[in-house]
Amino acid sequence: MNGSSNANSGPATRRQSVGVRIGHVVVGGGAPIVVQSMTNTDTADAAGTADQVAALARAGSELVRVTVDRAEAAAAVPHIRDRLDKMGVNVPLVGDFHYIGHKLLSEHPACAEALAKYRINPGNVGHREKRDTQFATMVEIAAKYDRPVRIGVNWGSLDQDLAVRMMDENAKLTAPRPAEEVTQAALIRSAVGSAERAEELGLGRDKIILSCKVSEVQSLISVYRGLAAEGDYALHLGLTEAGMGSKGIVASTAALAVLLQEGIGDTIRISLTPEPGGDRTREVVVAQEILQTMGLRAFVPLVTACPGCGRTTSTVFQELADRIQSFIRAEMPAWKEKYPGVEDMNVAVMGCIVNGPGESKHADIGISLPGTGEQPAAPVFIDGEKKMTLRGANIADEFQQIVEDYIARRYGSGDGAEAAE
Numbered sequence: 001m002n003g004s005s006n007a008n009s010g011p012a013t014r015r016q017s018v019g020v021r022i023g024h025v026v027v028g029g030g031a032p033i034v035v036q037s038m039t040n041t042d043t044a045d046a047a048g049t050a051d052q053v054a055a056l057a058r059a060g061s062e063l064v065r066v067t068v069d070r071a072e073a074a075a076a077v078p079h080i081r082d083r084l085d086k087m088g089v090n091v092p093l094v095g096d097f098h099y100i101g102h103k104l105l106s107e108h109p110a111c112a113e114a115l116a117k118y119r120i121n122p123g124n125v126g127h128r129e130k131r132d133t134q135f136a137t138m139v140e141i142a143a144k145y146d147r148p149v150r151i152g153v154n155w156g157s158l159d160q161d162l163a164v165r166m167m168d169e170n171a172k173l174t175a176p177r178p179a180e181e182v183t184q185a186a187l188i189r190s191a192v193g194s195a196e197r198a199e200e201l202g203l204g205r206d207k208i209i210l211s212c213k214v215s216e217v218q219s220l221i222s223v224y225r226g227l228a229a230e231g232d233y234a235l236h237l238g239l240t241e242a243g244m245g246s247k248g249i250v251a252s253t254a255a256l257a258v259l260l261q262e263g264i265g266d267t268i269r270i271s272l273t274p275e276p277g278g279d280r281t282r283e284v285v286v287a288q289e290i291l292q293t294m295g296l297r298a299f300v301p302l303v304t305a306c307p308g309c310g311r312t313t314s315t316v317f318q319e320l321a322d323r324i325q326s327f328i329r330a331e332m333p334a335w336k337e338k339y340p341g342v343e344d345m346n347v348a349v350m351g352c353i354v355n356g357p358g359e360s361k362h363a364d365i366g367i368s369l370p371g372t373g374e375q376p377a378a379p380v381f382i383d384g385e386k387k388m389t390l391r392g393a394n395i396a397d398e399f400q401q402i403v404e405d406y407i408a409r410r411y412g413s414g415d416g417a418e419a420a421e
Contacts, residue, residue: 015263017234018205020148023092023116025062027209027267028234032297033260034267035287036063036236038096040280043073043080050083052280057091058333059281060288060299063267065094065119068101074108081114092116094150098124098157102137112145117209119150122194123157131159135194139201148207149198150236153191155183155214162186184223187212192230208233209267213240217255228264237265244273249286256290285329300332301345304359304366308351311371317351320369320396324349327400339411347403348381357381365406367399382406 019029027034037056041049043066053064068074081093095115097104102125105112112118118138126134142149163186170182177185191210198208210233212223220239227235239255242248252270259265268290270283288299305321306312324347335342348363350356352371360366360381367390369378378390380402390398 013263015228015235017232017266018208020206020209020234022063022094022148024090025092027063027236031266033265033291034062035060035284035291036065036094036267036269037061037280037284037287038065038269038271039067040274043067043069044076046076046079046083049076050080050087053080053084053091053093054087054089055281056284057089059284061091061281061284063094063117064091065096068095068097068104068111068115070100071104071108074104074111077108077111078114094119097121097138101125102134102141105138105141112141112147115147117148117150118142119152120194121152121154121157122190123153123159128161132197135197136201139198139203142207143202148209149203150209150211151191151194151198152211152213152236153187153194154240155187155212155219156240158183158186159190162190180219184219184226187214187223188226188230191227192233195231195233205233209236210234211236211238213238215239215241217251220255221258224259224264225262234266235264236267236269238269238271240271242271242273244275248272252286253290257294260290260294260296298343300343301328301347301364303328304346304348304350304363306351306355306359311354311373312351313372314351314369316395317349317369320367320399321349323396324400324403327403335407335411339407342407342411345407345411357386361385364410365403367395369395 014030017028019031020027025034039049039052041052043049049066056064066077068077077095084091093115094117096119098121101120120135120138125131125138139149163183166182166186170176191212195208195210199205210227212227214220214223217239224235224237237256237259239252242252249272256265256268268287270286272283272286274280291297292299292302303321303325305317308318346363348359348366350359350366350368353368353374356368357379360368361384364383366381367378370376376391378395379386380388380390380399
């Protein structure tokens, strides 16, 4: 399995899809929904790209895609794989091909072998008479190396011949459909038709993942509902060009939450525009948080914290919540190996007496900090019961240590559990 999932929550019915193995990761077939990301480095820079892939993988990206746009990038891919292997990072690499993928895969067999999956865009794999030949070349190479492909259609690079033909057909109808509906239908036809062609060329359905990405929320929901109804192909889900900051996060969450709740989607990517100097791993964190808050998977212990109000004029609870959340994320790679099940834990950091004790009791471990005018005391609740009260200037350090001890005691075994007693 690719991680833990919460069996008691989430969609009532998960759409049935064929499982696709990508290295050691399974997409579809009932496997947990996979989180993936993509580098924004120059792939020809093997060292820089390997470092970013490693950072994304450590943040929780279970697949990482790299751009393969020219010969120098293709030549670098095997070296990136070698560097990752030496770092102990076994995340599967996906090659993103546009325009000349057939040429790059043919001329760089080491690249074709080092990649765990190929992404093909039917909109720019070739034009007119070359389209089928160049598409066939990529599919045949995938079959040769036993690699799956993602047939990824984007409305920004939709096959214009197909789009024009379908628009013309629509215009002849007695009651033509709106142009937006025709475009959505063209996206679906491009993806499904290309998948059917890949199967004709010998690629099994267990080697094919489909996506139809757009940048508008309601259109994405409509397109994926239509795509899901077309068969049991595994589906890659994501709002393309989602945007920067809160806009990108909100738009992606609004679109994906609806589809995931309907059981649609086997792997997701949150396509955030990084802020200048921003951390690329943010999109991985957002993807994980969408899945975890919906009860579909668990990745890290969740921290519940109140938003603050006039009763919480001190910033202590905000600082402690941020500290605990950052601490948990930093420690999670080690905890995942040492403390199985810790990702299901809930921590509460509350700011006053109104909801503080109640939320803390509901959490596995929680603290209710004193609000404005309250006594300078912070009760700590463990497994629903008040266990102690912290006071003084070292509350943050003491509570962090209590969290560490609790994790070792509850989730550890052997020396770790004994040390926590």
